[in-house]
Amino acid sequence: MNREVCRFAPTTSGPAHPGTLLAALLCWLDARSRGARLLLRLEDVDSTRCTPQSADDMRAALDWFGLDWDEVSLQSANRAAHEVALDRLAERGLLYPCACSRSEIKRSGERAADGGWRYSGSCRDRPLPQGGWRAVRETLRLRLVSERIEPEDEGGVDLAQDPAAEMGDPVLLGRSGSIAYHLAAVVDDGQRQVTRVVRGRDLAASTAIHVALQRLLGLSTPSYRHHFLLLEESGGKLAKLHGAVGWHELREHYAPEALCGLLAAAAGLIEAAAPIRPGELLAAFDWRRVRGEDLSMRWTGESLVHPA
Numbered sequence: 001m002n003r004e005v006c007r008f009a010p011t012t013s014g015p016a017h018p019g020t021l022l023a024a025l026l027c028w029l030d031a032r033s034r035g036a037r038l039l040l041r042l043e044d045v046d047s048t049r050c051t052p053q054s055a056d057d058m059r060a061a062l063d064w065f066g067l068d069w070d071e072v073s074l075q076s077a078n079r080a081a082h083e084v085a086l087d088r089l090a091e092r093g094l095l096y097p098c099a100c101s102r103s104e105i106k107r108s109g110e111r112a113a114d115g116g117w118r119y120s121g122s123c124r125d126r127p128l129p130q131g132g133w134r135a136v137r138e139t140l141r142l143r144l145v146s147e148r149i150e151p152e153d154e155g156g157v158d159l160a161q162d163p164a165a166e167m168g169d170p171v172l173l174g175r176s177g178s179i180a181y182h183l184a185a186v187v188d189d190g191q192r193q194v195t196r197v198v199r200g201r202d203l204a205a206s207t208a209i210h211v212a213l214q215r216l217l218g219l220s221t222p223s224y225r226h227h228f229l230l231l232e233e234s235g236g237k238l239a240k241l242h243g244a245v246g247w248h249e250l251r252e253h254y255a256p257e258a259l260c261g262l263l264a265a266a267a268g269l270i271e272a273a274a275p276i277r278p279g280e281l282l283a284a285f286d287w288r289r290v291r292g293e294d295l296s297m298r299w300t301g302e303s304l305v306h307p308a
Contacts, residue, residue, distance in 0.1 A: 004036035006196045009075075009185065012042050013049040015246030016061035018297065018304060019200065019230045022263045026227050027198040028067045028278060029269075029285045039192060040069040044076045045179045061247040065256050066278045071192075075184055078191065082179045085187045085217055086172065089142065090133050094216065095172070098123040098139040112167045114205035119168030133173070140173035142183075142213070149208040154225040155287070157201060161208035170209050186210050190219035201226040201294070225287070229294045230266070244299040253302055262304060266295055 008027040010020055031038040042058055044050040055074060062069075089095050098119075105117050112118040124143055129135045144164035151159040161167070172183045189197070204226045214221050232244055250259060257275035265273040268291040269281055297304050 002195075004031075004034055004195045005039065005193050006031035006034075006036045006198065007039040007041050007189065007192065007194050008069075009041040009043050009188075009199075010058055011046075011050070011181075012044045012055040012058045013046065014054065015248060016058055016065075017244075017246050018250070018263065020058075021061070021065050021247070021259065022230055022267065023200050023227070024062055024065065024067055025260065025263060025278060025281075026267065026290065029281055030198045030225070030287075031196070032279075033282055033285045034196075036196065037070045039194070040072045041188060041192075042072070042074050043181070043184070044074055045079075045082075045181075045184050046174070047076075047178050048174075048176055050076075064247070064251060066260060075188060078184070078188055079179065081187050081191055082184055085183060086133055086140075088217060089172070090128060092216070094143045095128060095133050096124055096126050096141055096143055096169075097128065097136045098126075098141045098169075098171075100139070112205075113161055113163075114167065118166070119170075121169055124169055136173070137175070139171050139175055141169040142172050144169050144209075144212060147212075149211050151207050151211050151221065151224060153204070153207075154223060155227065155292070157204050157226045159204055159207045159224065159226075161205070163208045163212055167205070167209060182206065182209050182213060186213040186217065186219065189222060190214065190217065193220075195220075195222050196225075197222045198225045198227065200229050202229055228267075228291055231294050231296045232298060233296065245304075266297070267291055 006027065008024050028038065042055045044055050059072065086095065100123055105119055108117065108120045110118040110120065133140055146162055146164040148160065148162050153159050170182050171180045174180055207224055211221055255275065257277055260278060261270065261276040262273045264270045264276060264281055268289050270276065297306060
């Protein structure tokens, strides 16, 4: 039997926050409890938001928290494979340049399945220029066929979707020349033979697009599990807990074992918060003990608490 391969793939556009550390912990526990190979992929392809320093900082945060990896890589180092995938999609006539701005797409007024704005497809009949996709100086999109895709989620999250109808044709290459998330994630998972993806529920809506890309590129589909999120109140609404506090501030108030215990208790892995190392959670780790609903937390300036 081949060994399973899992990955944790944080975007390095800012410091690790409580949600990052929770997701890393759950992914780490899942992989280590299964005896799987575990990869850390630092997603840094967006050159407008990510820097080498932020990638180093993310690695430092995860090391401080007590997590280890069988392999560490920078996503930007895989550019050649991303371009090969674009060549294959272009050969099939599936790529087109898009001149629509974000404000124009938003004005269409149609929400996408992920909460953003669905692309209407107004540019999808445009051909690639004579120089191919490399000569495009606009956004590059994938021309999807409308079809119902029904990935399974181990935690019961509904991933079924017609991505063409519910999301619109996805961007594969940005105006700046940066490879987009959907393509990079799918190509990297396929190249490293990832068999299992554990991640936050905020990424669930992207799964059908990933499966569509996997099929177009002849790649295997991994198993998926999407877990709960840590939320904070922002502007009267609940949003992901990330902007309030980063790991540099957290470590001024928490030892890594104390923060691990707090997050483990929030997840339902232990009854009450107490200092603990990730490895000490392995023996009793069971997804049936992990909470299903998102959890609201608040940063007071000194500690993470549940709002009264």
